[in-house]
Amino acid sequence: MEKNSKLPFGKKNYRFMLIGLAVLILGFVIMSLDPEPFGFGFLGLTLGPLVVMAGFVIEIFAILQNPKD
Numbered sequence: 001m002e003k004n005s006k007l008p009f010g011k012k013n014y015r016f017m018l019i020g021l022a023v024l025i026l027g028f029v030i031m032s033l034d035p036e037p038f039g040f041g042f043l044g045l046t047l048g049p050l051v052v053m054a055g056f057v058i059e060i061f062a063i064l065q066n067p068k069d
Contacts, residue, residue, distance in 0.1 A: 010067025020058035027051030 009017075031048030034041045039048075 009062075013062050013065055013067055016058060016062030016065065020055050020062055022055075023058055024052055024055035027053075027055055 027048050027050075030051055031039060031044050034044035034048070036044065039045070
């Protein structure tokens with residue numbers, strides 16, 4: 001049987017996508033842990049959104065990276 005993979009991304013791309021998804025979830029969890037009312041503290045307004053943006057940057061990198069065979 002011939003091994004002919006037709007997946008659009010390589011193994012490395014999928015690994016980066018999972019890492020980016022984990023960072024996104026971590027960012028939303030950080031925002032939800034803010035003790036200030038309505039999330040108006042450091043965690044909800046600064047750290048959480050920065051972590052979420054980092055997750056989106058990782059996702060974009062994972063999509064645009066050229067898979068090498």
